[in-house]
Amino acid sequence: MTTAVTVATLEIRDLHAEVEGKEILKGIDLVVHQGETHALMGPNGSGKSTLANVLMGRPGYTVTAGEGRFKGEDVLGLTADERARRGLFLAMQYPVEVPGVSVVNFLRTAYQSVKGGDVSALAFRKHMKEKMSLLGVEDSMVNRYLNQGFSGGEKKRNEILQLAVLEPEIAILDETDSGLDIDSLKQVATGVQQLIGPNLGVLLITHYQRILNYITPDFVHVMMGGRIVKSGGKELAMELEEKGYEGIRSELGLEKGAGEE
Amino acid sequence: MARPATSRLDEEALAALPPVPDFVTALRKGAFEEFLALPIPSQETEEWRYTDLSDLDLSFAPFAPGGAARNLDEVPGEILEAAGVVGDRAGLQIQRNSEVMVTHLDPELAAKGVIFTDLDRAALEHPDLVEPNLHALVPTSRTKFTALHGAFRTGGTFLYVPPAVTVELPLQTLTYLDADGAAVFPHTLIVAGEDAEVTFIDRFASPDLSRALSDAIVEIYAGPASRVRYVSIQEWGDGVVHLGIQRTRVGRDADFRSLAVGFGASLARAEAESVLAEPGGTSEMLGVFFADGTQHFDHRSEQDHRAPSCTSDLLYKGALRDRSRGVYSGWVHVRPGAQKTDAMQTSRTILLSEGAFGRAIPNLEIEANDVRCGHAASVGPVEDETLFYLMSRGIPRAEAERLIVFGFFNEVLDRVRLQEVRESVSAAIEAELARGA
Ligand SMILES: Nc1ncnc2c1ncn2[C@@H]1O[C@H](COP(=O)(O)OP(=O)(O)OP(=O)(O)O)[C@@H](O)[C@H]1O
Ligand SMILES: [Mg+2]
Numbered sequence: 001m002t003t004a005v006t007v008a009t010l011e012i013r014d015l016h017a018e019v020e021g022k023e024i025l026k027g028i029d030l031v032v033h034q035g036e037t038h039a040l041m042g043p044n045g046s047g048k049s050t051l052a053n054v055l056m057g058r059p060g061y062t063v064t065a066g067e068g069r070f071k072g073e074d075v076l077g078l079t080a081d082e083r084a085r086r087g088l089f090l091a092m093q094y095p096v097e098v099p100g101v102s103v104v105n106f107l108r109t110a111y112q113s114v115k116g117g118d119v120s121a122l123a124f125r126k127h128m129k130e131k132m133s134l135l136g137v138e139d140s141m142v143n144r145y146l147n148q149g150f151s152g153g154e155k156k157r158n159e160i161l162q163l164a165v166l167e168p169e170i171a172i173l174d175e176t177d178s179g180l181d182i183d184s185l186k187q188v189a190t191g192v193q194q195l196i197g198p199n200l201g202v203l204l205i206t207h208y209q210r211i212l213n214y215i216t217p218d219f220v221h222v223m224m225g226g227r228i229v230k231s232g233g234k235e236l237a238m239e240l241e242e243k244g245y246e247g248i249r250s251e252l253g254l255e256k257g258a259g260e261e
Numbered sequence: 262m263a264r265p266a267t268s269r270l271d272e273e274a275l276a277a278l279p280p281v282p283d284f285v286t287a288l289r290k291g292a293f294e295e296f297l298a299l300p301i302p303s304q305e306t307e308e309w310r311y312t313d314l315s316d317l318d319l320s321f322a323p324f325a326p327g328g329a330a331r332n333l334d335e336v337p338g339e340i341l342e343a344a345g346v347v348g349d350r351a352g353l354q355i356q357r358n359s360e361v362m363v364t365h366l367d368p369e370l371a372a373k374g375v376i377f378t379d380l381d382r383a384a385l386e387h388p389d390l391v392e393p394n395l396h397a398l399v400p401t402s403r404t405k406f407t408a409l410h411g412a413f414r415t416g417g418t419f420l421y422v423p424p425a426v427t428v429e430l431p432l433q434t435l436t437y438l439d440a441d442g443a444a445v446f447p448h449t450l451i452v453a454g455e456d457a458e459v460t461f462i463d464r465f466a467s468p469d470l471s472r473a474l475s476d477a478i479v480e481i482y483a484g485p486a487s488r489v490r491y492v493s494i495q496e497w498g499d500g501v502v503h504l505g506i507q508r509t510r511v512g513r514d515a516d517f518r519s520l521a522v523g524f525g526a527s528l529a530r531a532e533a534e535s536v537l538a539e540p541g542g543t544s545e546m547l548g549v550f551f552a553d554g555t556q557h558f559d560h561r562s563e564q565d566h567r568a569p570s571c572t573s574d575l576l577y578k579g580a581l582r583d584r585s586r587g588v589y590s591g592w593v594h595v596r597p598g599a600q601k602t603d604a605m606q607t608s609r610t611i612l613l614s615e616g617a618f619g620r621a622i623p624n625l626e627i628e629a630n631d632v633r634c635g636h637a638a639s640v641g642p643v644e645d646e647t648l649f650y651l652m653s654r655g656i657p658r659a660e661a662e663r664l665i666v667f668g669f670f671n672e673v674l675d676r677v678r679l680q681e682v683r684e685s686v687s688a689a690i691e692a693e694l695a696r697g698a
Contacts, residue, residue: 056653057652057653058649058653059645059649060645079652079658080649080652080653081652081653081654081655081656081657081658081661083653084652084653084654084655084656085655089653090653092650092653095650096644096646096647096649096650098647098650098651098664098665098668099668099669099671099672100667100668100669100670100671100672100675101664101665101667101668101671105664106651106654106664109656109660109664110651110654110655110656113654113655113656113657113660114654114655145668146668162654166654166655
């Protein structure tokens with residue numbers, strides 16, 4: 001007897017998007033399967049966060065061409081919550097502070113929304129506790145108001161806790177390693193590493209090779225001027241580290257994009 | 262449902278009210294004259310600019326029976342349910358329509374001299390405490406509606422805490438209204454002696470009615486160095502017009518804290534005033550409001566600093582949905598000689614729908630030079646960033662908004678120290694937010 005294993009896939013085809021009438025994404029093609037880890041690197045302003053936001057459905061972005069399919073369905077017309085309930089996740093570059101709402105209250109509401117139906121408070125607690133100990137998150141954090149007064153490191157760890165609790169199939173991590181000191185980076189990176197496995201596909205947006213010391217990507221993509229200009233295996237990250245974006249530009253004969261650093 | 266006997270606010274109706282001591286009869290008579298003489302407040306005046314009562318039909322029944330109960334077991338279930346989460350209470354009084362049904366007070370407190378009873382009964386049994394205080398803070402002549410109140414009030418709550426007595430648990434009155442077409446006149450009179458401590462919860466609830474009037478007055482005397490907490494939870498049903506005035510005299514070194522929760526009524530105008538009458542007093546006024554449908558809220562506050570070295574702080578938070586309207590106007594007065602005043606006033610309003618209208622009008626009037634005063638006001642929609650953040654975790658929009666509003670109110674609740682109060686108010690907030698779901 002054979003079992004057909006269906007793997008969730010995020011397929012981005014020729015995606016164009018604008019912000020305030022300005023085209024930022026100029027034709028992105030990228031396929032991420034559940035179980036794979038992709039690193040997306042690129043200079044400031046190249047459009048990485050824009051891609052992440054468009055995929056998650058943040059208001060203010062207009063898709064002008066192309067498609068984004070998740071598990072075969074075009075998700076670009078769906079609201080953010082609908083996408084999340086289908087199994088997409090975005091760890092934000094700048095998590096928002098939500099005063100008066102505790103992390104645990106928020107997580108339970110989110111968990112119930114994603115899993116559907118009534119989840120008992122007890123069952124949820126148990127699930128959350130498991131994830132907390134997996135990631136080494138202390139109790140005090142979940143009783144605080146969501147991101148309020150959190151340090152940069154705490155905010156990012158909180159994003160990873162949400163990822164762990166909500167168990168999406170594909171997660172986009174937007175600079176989850178930025179602004180962290182060595183210890184926090186290690187904590188966050190090993191946390192992500194724990195979650196990576198056959199059930200999770202990751203699109204890891206980063207500027208630095210250093211997070212890749214903990215997380216080994218299956219693929220590395222370089223984004224410049226709203227396009228993916230080069231893709232390769234994990235060795236591409238090393239190459240970038242050596243040559244810099246300037247090196248890639250001259251290799252490919254590219255101009256610096258508008259607003260790009 | 263109880264049926265009112267008459268629907269006229271006239272002399273005949275006045276004469277038909279249950280008998281009261283002479284000083285109250287005299288007060289009724291004087292107030293009735295004032296009621297006839299005073300006009301319905303005009304929108305031309307600053308105080309009534311945002312609320313139009315010119316079309317208010319005054320054909321309400323001034324007395325609607327409520328019946329009596331010997332104990333809480335005899336009180337109908339729906340009324341007890343409306344009393345909300347009643348955890349441990351030092352006392353509970355239930356008024357239905359125009360009559361107090363039942364009052365319970367912890368006998369140990371009664372033995373210490375605490376009085377908690379029906380205001381009419383208190384007028385009879387404790388005229389020395391009632392006569393000098395009743396309508397001394399809110400005179401019947403203030404408006405046509407305070408005059409109406411003075412003329413037709415029956416029932417009400419009287420609470421007296423003798424000097425140096427601490428009441429640990431809250432006392433609560435529920436005023437329940439289920440007589441369509443009636444006018445009720447809830448009146449709470451609280452007198453706290455020197456160094457006394459007490460927490461009182463005033464709860465107002467009714468089913469939806471076709472029309473009714475709640476013309477309410479709260480007068481609080483916080484004696485020297487007393488600690489008085491006053492919580493009101495207004496959950497009238499649709500159809501009720503609520504006009505309420507709460508005024509507190511904060512004595513020397515007294516610590517007064519109030520929390521007003523306003524969810525109900527078709528039209529609610531609520532005025533809360535703290536007079537810092539003697540040096541060293543503190544007043545904290547918190548407010549939480551949620552309106553939906555076509556509800557109209559007109560909230561006004563006054564922090565009146567008449568003595569030096571007093572502190573006052575006000576924080577009102579409201580959320581408006583659908584086509585509701587909410588106007589907040591606040592005054593900070595610092596009278597000449599009220600040096601070393603520290604006064605702050607903050608109002609925040611969230612608009613949850615395009616059709617909702619919110620406005621905040623802060624006012625400072627400062628006549629002393631050595632003071633610290635400030636105000637902050639904002640009216641605006643929920644931030645898109647916050648909404649997107651919650652939605653990106655799978656939470657549907659309406660639920661995300663509820664969570665944001667819950668958190669927004671929670672910041673006010675965090676300032677309430679008494680667990681029993683926090684629980685009651687938190688449950689009321691959750692029920693209100695779930696109602697529109
Ligand atoms: N909401 C917005 N409003 C206006 N411009 C925007 C908005 N979002 C993105 N942009 C513009 O789009 C371009 C790409 O920005 P984006 O944030 O996607 O870059 P990024 O690759 O994530 O950069 P970084 O590495 O600095 O995070 C920039 O020029 C930026 O100014
Ligand atoms: Mg970015």
